[in-house]
Amino acid sequence: MNARTGGVAATASRGGQIAFAGVGIELGGKTIIENLSFAVSPGEFVCIVGASGCGKTTALRLAAGLYRPSRGTVSFSGAAMAGPRRDIAIVFQDYGKALLPWRTAAGNVALALEAAGVPSAQRAPRIDALLDKVGLPAHGAKYPSEMSGGMQQRLQIARCLAQEPAALLMDEPFGALDAMTRQGLQDEVLALVGASGATVIFVTHDLEEAIYLGDRVIGLLPHPGRIGLDLEVDLPRPRDQLATREHPEFLRLRRELFDFIRTSEA
């Protein structure tokens, strides 16, 4: 049952919580994605990698309902997506633009609760719990401009968790952060997601990050974006920054992914 233990790739082609079926999309008169089909099972952690221009971010925005496909369907829990929904949360890469600078950390988390119609009396304890969860206790009264990049991204994650999402979509969330902060946040995200049981699609250009985090890594080919590789990651959980990255299977997958990216760019 638990997707984290592996053995989900077989179910990938049909069904699943998030399913792309023959999806194509044109943006600005250009075909960005063509005939993209894959499915993500409930609780699965899928990473999407690929050379720039392969449409990874576009795929994520389709999954979020922010874009409508030109062809094919994107469905969630069996129903075609009609637009964004509260049980799908998206973490943007540019946390500086995605947070409201005029609201404190607590206020930014509150926005998600306000949108969901949570009565104001119930908000404060939930906000405290969420800030605590992402490692920002006692920062509730700070404005985003007073926080570091890592803290701002934690805050955005807290706001997404406030949606109590069934699926969490992350668009290169750690791309702008330094290596140490990035590794810390990788482990925090694994712990948070493990605790909530949410399905995750995680877009990254960092191949090692994809293997480290994912149950499965999908490699996209560019121009137009389509699936080139679908790898199952059979590494024990919980993952460990040293042991996992030194695991022979990790090194094998890493080689395979690097070869894929190199040939896709050639």
Next chain:
Amino acid sequence: MTAAVVVWRLISLAVAVAFVGLWQVVANAKLVSPVFLPGPDRAWAALVRGFAGGELWAKLVGTLQHMALGWLLASVVGIALGALIGSSRAMRAYVAPTLEFLRPLPASAVIPVAIALFGLTEAMALCVIAFGSIWPLLLATIHGFAAVEPRLYEVARALGLSRAAVIFKIALPSASPDIVAGMRLSLTVALILSVVCEMLAGLDGLGHWVLLSARAFRSADLFAGVILLGAIGYLTAQGMTAAERYVLKWRGQGH
């Protein structure tokens, strides 16, 4: 307050005192005829006399009322209209040429039109003041709403915010620095136009007081009025600064 700030304040105060002193010296030496230039002592005496008699109070209240009502009308209409135009690219394209035509029109040129429509009434003054002072605010509001970070609209969609919530929780606060800056400029224009309208239409206010004093060669009363107008300008600007600091406290450091 740091020592440096105290020193700067003291220097600026000293400059003001020196200016008043110089004025007194010039007046005492009768370099300019006392008919036209009273000393600060006579101007002050006229100020005290005017307030004691209650007449200057009435004029002060009149001007403040013209300015405040016109400015508030301009603010309400300007923000609403600016929000409407600023949040739609099509609206901006349709309305922009009209705005560009109306904006450089001097408000004083509108006064005869307003007088023809409303007569020499308070309604005329209200319209002229609101029309003249709406422009800086309207243009700033349009810019503020047009410049809302598109990512925030996506966040709003992902969170499922209602239309009203998007306006009041995302767009309006995002545009607030521009709006406040526009309101500050509008306030200055509103004061100028209040005085002009009072002069032209003989409405109760400092503008009328200043004009009558000048015609009657009551230079001390004239200066008392001018000093009060300066004080209104200074104090309202200070009030705007305080309001701005409070509303925009999130911008804090780093900006």
